[in-house]
Amino acid sequence: MSGISLYYWPSLQGRGEFVRLALEDSGTEYVDEARHHGWDAIRPLLDGKHPGTRPFAPPILVIDGQQIAQTAAILHHLAPRLGLIPPDDQARLIALQHQLTVADLVAEVHETHHPVGTGLYYEDQRDEAQRRSASFRRDRMPKFLRYFEDVVQKGGGHAVSGEHTYVDLSLAQVMLGLAYAFPNAFAAFEPQVPGLRALRDRVVARPRISAYLASPRRLPFNEDGIFRHYPELDDDPADG
Amino acid sequence: MSGISLYYWPSLQGRGEFVRLALEDSGTEYVDEARHHGWDAIRPLLDGKHPGTRPFAPPILVIDGQQIAQTAAILHHLAPRLGLIPPDDQARLIALQHQLTVADLVAEVHETHHPVGTGLYYEDQRDEAQRRSASFRRDRMPKFLRYFEDVVQKGGGHAVSGEHTYVDLSLAQVMLGLAYAFPNAFAAFEPQVPGLRALRDRVVARPRISAYLASPRRLPFNEDGIFRHYPELDDDPADG
Numbered sequence: 001m002s003g004i005s006l007y008y009w010p011s012l013q014g015r016g017e018f019v020r021l022a023l024e025d026s027g028t029e030y031v032d033e034a035r036h037h038g039w040d041a042i043r044p045l046l047d048g049k050h051p052g053t054r055p056f057a058p059p060i061l062v063i064d065g066q067q068i069a070q071t072a073a074i075l076h077h078l079a080p081r082l083g084l085i086p087p088d089d090q091a092r093l094i095a096l097q098h099q100l101t102v103a104d105l106v107a108e109v110h111e112t113h114h115p116v117g118t119g120l121y122y123e124d125q126r127d128e129a130q131r132r133s134a135s136f137r138r139d140r141m142p143k144f145l146r147y148f149e150d151v152v153q154k155g156g157g158h159a160v161s162g163e164h165t166y167v168d169l170s171l172a173q174v175m176l177g178l179a180y181a182f183p184n185a186f187a188a189f190e191p192q193v194p195g196l197r198a199l200r201d202r203v204v205a206r207p208r209i210s211a212y213l214a215s216p217r218r219l220p221f222n223e224d225g226i227f228r229h230y231p232e233l234d235d236d237p238a239d240g
Numbered sequence: 241m242s243g244i245s246l247y248y249w250p251s252l253q254g255r256g257e258f259v260r261l262a263l264e265d266s267g268t269e270y271v272d273e274a275r276h277h278g279w280d281a282i283r284p285l286l287d288g289k290h291p292g293t294r295p296f297a298p299p300i301l302v303i304d305g306q307q308i309a310q311t312a313a314i315l316h317h318l319a320p321r322l323g324l325i326p327p328d329d330q331a332r333l334i335a336l337q338h339q340l341t342v343a344d345l346v347a348e349v350h351e352t353h354h355p356v357g358t359g360l361y362y363e364d365q366r367d368e369a370q371r372r373s374a375s376f377r378r379d380r381m382p383k384f385l386r387y388f389e390d391v392v393q394k395g396g397g398h399a400v401s402g403e404h405t406y407v408d409l410s411l412a413q414v415m416l417g418l419a420y421a422f423p424n425a426f427a428a429f430e431p432q433v434p435g436l437r438a439l440r441d442r443v444v445a446r447p448r449i450s451a452y453l454a455s456p457r458r459l460p461f462n463e464d465g466i467f468r469h470y471p472e473l474d475d476d477p478a479d480g
Contacts, residue, residue: 048390048394053334053337053338053391054387054390054391054394055337056341056344056384056387066330068333068337069337069341070336070337070340070341072312072336072340073333073336073337073340076333076336077333090306093308093313093316093317094293096310096312096313096316097293097295097308097309097310097313098293100310100312100313100340100343101296101309101310103340104296104347107344107347111351111355115351115355115356115368115372116355116368116371116372116375117371117372117375117376117379117380118375118380119375119379119380120375125371128355128356128368128371131356131357131365131368132355132356132357135356135357135358135359135360136357139357139359140357140358140359144296147294147296150288150294151293151294154288154294
C-alpha cells in the first residue's frame with residue numbers, strides 16, 4: 001500500500017510537527033494515527049511488534065509499509081518525494097546538516113524546562129529550569145539564530161540552494177515556537193534576525209500552511225510540548 | 241584535491257571520535273587538522289570564511305573541497321566511500337536513524353555534567369548534575385542500551401543489515417564511554433546487554449581499531465569531553 005501514516009503523541013506538536021509541516025505544505029495525504037486512535041496506536045511500534053527497524057521514540061513514519069524514526073531521518077527520506085528538496089545528493093546533504101542543527105536547538109529548548117530529567121515534573125525542577133533558561137535566552141538562542149540568519153542571508157532567503165525546502169518549514173516552526181515560549185526575550189532579539197523573520201512570514205503565508213495553521217489539525221502550542229510558556233522562564237531570576 | 245581533513249577540538253574525543261573511528265577502521269588517510277595546527281585551524285570554518293555550507297560547530301569534515309558538519313551527516317556521506325555501510329538507500333537510512341539515536345544518547349550524557357548550561361563551569365552546577373546523573377543512570381541509560389541490545393540481537397550482532405557498519409563503531413564507543421564515565425553504574429548494568437558487550441569486544445579487537453586505540457592518535461577520555469568521570473555523578477546523592 002502507498003499510504004502514509006504518522007505516529008506521534010496526539011496532544012502536542014513536538015518533534016512530529018516538523019514532519020506534519022512537510023506533509024501539509026506539500027498537500028500530501030496522510031493519517032495522523034494517534035490523533036484518530038489514541039496513543040495506544042503507537043505502542044506496538046515502540047514494542048517492536050511491527051516488521052522493520054524498531055523505533056526508539058516517536059515521531060515514526062510508516063510509508064510503503066516501511067517504518068522510519070528520527071525526525072531528521074524521516075524528512076531526509078520523505079522530502080524528495082514531496083518536492084521539498086532538490087533530488088541531488090548535495091542539496092540533500094546540506095539540508096540534513098541544517099536539520100540536525102535545528103534538532104540540536106530543539107533539544108536545548110526542551111532542556112530549558114527539563115534540565116534535571118525528562119522523567120521528573122517541571123515543578124520539581126523549576127529553579128534549575130530558571131537557570132538553564134537564562135543561559136539559553138542570553139547565549140544559546142542568539143547563537144543558533146544568528147547562525148541561521150547568516151545561512152538564510154547567504155541563501156537568498158532560504159536555508160538550502162536558494163529554494164523552498166523542508167528546512168525552511170522547520171526554521172519557521174522554530175521561530176513560532178520561540179515566540180510562544182519566550183515572548184519577552186524573543187521580541188527583544190527578533191529584530192536582529194530579519195532574514196529569519198521574513199522566512200517565517202513567507203512560510204506561514206503559503207496557502208497550504210496558512211490553511212493548516214487555521215485548521216483543527218494544528219494543535220496549539222501547550223505545556224506538554226517542546227516549546228512551553230512558563231512566564232518565570234522568560235524573565236531573569238532574582239539571583240540571575 | 242582528494243584529501244580528507246577532520247576539524248575537531250584537539251584535546252578531547254567528543255563527537256569527533258565517531259568520525260575518527262570510521263576513518264581509522266577503514267584505513268583511510270586523513271589529517272586531524274587541529275591536532276597539528278591547534279584549534280585556530282577551526283576558526284575560519286566557523287566564521288564562514290571557507291566556501292560551502294557554514295558549520296555551526298565541529299566536527300567538520302572537508303572532503304573533495306566540500307565542508308560538512310554534524311556528526312551523523314558526516315558519517316552518512318562518508319560511510320559508503322569507506323565501505324562502512326552497504327551502498328543501498330535502505331541500509332543507509334536505517335544507519336542514519338540509529339546514528340541519530342546514538343546522538344540523542346550522547347547529548348544526554350553531556351547533560352549529566354552540564355544540566356544548567358554549557359557556558360557554565362561544572363563546579364557551578366554540581367548539585368544539579370548529581371540529580372541529572374541519577375535519573376540518567378537509573379532511567380535513561382538502561383532505556384537506550386536495552387533498545388540497542390534489542391536492535392543488535394535482531395541484527396545478528398550488528399546494528400544494520402547483519403553487517404559491520406559505522407553504527408557498530410559508534411555503539412562500541414558509547415559502551416567504552418559509559419564505562420569510563422559511570423564505572424559503578426555501568427558495571428552493574430552491563431550484564432543485561434550481552435549483545436552490546438560482544439559487539440564492543442569485537443570492534444575493539446579489529447586490527448586497525450586495536451592499533452588505533454593503542455596509538456597516540458587516540459586521546460584518552462578526560463574531563464573536557466562528553467564522557468567525563470566525576471565520582472560524585474556515579475553514586476546516588478545523599479538526597480537521591
